[in-house]
Amino acid sequence: MPSWFERIFKGWSETYFRPPGAQSEKNLLATCIKCGRCMTVCPYQSIKIADWGSKYYGTPYIEPEITPCYLCMKCPEVCPTGSLRVISKENVQMGRVQVLQKTCLSWQDDLCNLCYKRCPLQDRAIVLNDDLKPVIENCVGCGVCFYVCPTKPKSIVITPQRNLS
């Protein structure tokens, strides 16, 4: 393969949060025909379409700091190409989440726990330990906890990551 080709297309780095059910970055960019149906069907308008000028053009992404994904799972049903696969919301993989215990209000003995209350997968993704502090367990990375976190800067760190075959 030519070198310019490698330079442009080698690293399929995950710079975006993709909608739930998205395939691996390489397969998503291959199959997505940029029809935008996931965007139109999204009831929260979480899904946006990437701008022109890169290989990501036209593909759907989510910005959790503006509008997170609430895991309603409407978008995989309308995807015509199978870029978003129909799966249950427990099996979604969008990102990885970490609680920063130094700034988290709950860990500072304040009864915030907003992330726990708002989590779409309550008691599965975020659980409360014996001291009523939020702990991340089987998180799918939808970003709601990141969105509702009241501290500035946010006490939750979220990075896009998908571990798909």
Place this chain on the structure above:
Amino acid sequence: MKLSYQHYRRSIQFTVLGLLIAIPLLNLLKIDAVQGILCSIGTANYEITCALGALQSMLANREIHFPLLLSASFFILLAIFLGRVFCGWICPQGLISEGGDKLRTRFFKSSCKPDSLPRYHIGRNFLLSLLGAGLLATFLMGVPIICYICPIGIICRELLQGTMLYKIGGEIVIVMIIFAADVLVARRGWCRYICPVGAFYSLFSSFAMKVKRDKYSCVKCGTCQRICSMGNAPMKDEIVKTCINCGDCIDKCPEGALSFEKPLRFRNIPIKKVG
């Protein structure tokens, strides 16, 4: 008043354009039973997908996705039975190009001649090699290359984003360039010599409905070949695969010598000169 093909065609074209704005508006009001643009439109169970997009998606992923084959077959069947009606009756870029064609006909009257057959073959080979190169690049690079520059998708996506998110992206420049080139460089140049979508549908149109000339009532006035924006000459029976079945020549023929022939007549494509 007798309704001509152009009346039907314009109403369908503007209905499609209106739907491209109305469907996102309905989606904004949380009525999302139907959603989508011309790349893919439908409900959750029944959908119509752009056949070239579907082919690219499967080529790039190197895997056959069965629902995609089904949803892509609508436009293919349309092309098999009715020819390139997608270009003439549905495509929003076709509507814009027709506007450019009107402007061009007004400004450069002398340059509106039909293609001669050798010129048509050169253009046709160029068109098909562009399509082939695009599909090969799609297969090798693993991304649907043609979708990145397809003006039909760009227009639909801009209407969608403009309605739902109130923003217009920079890619609309491609549509403007095509419009300017249609006015200044070649008559409907994009549709005739470059557009991969039209080229793809024309591959299936061999036995489709096409314009037929009644040679006893034809008086060879040459109106049809002046009017044809795709460079065909119905007067010489040179109706080739650039024909988009728009019906303009049928409307404008003063003797009524032209008509649509039914699809699936198994015969050779008339690339021979008669008379």
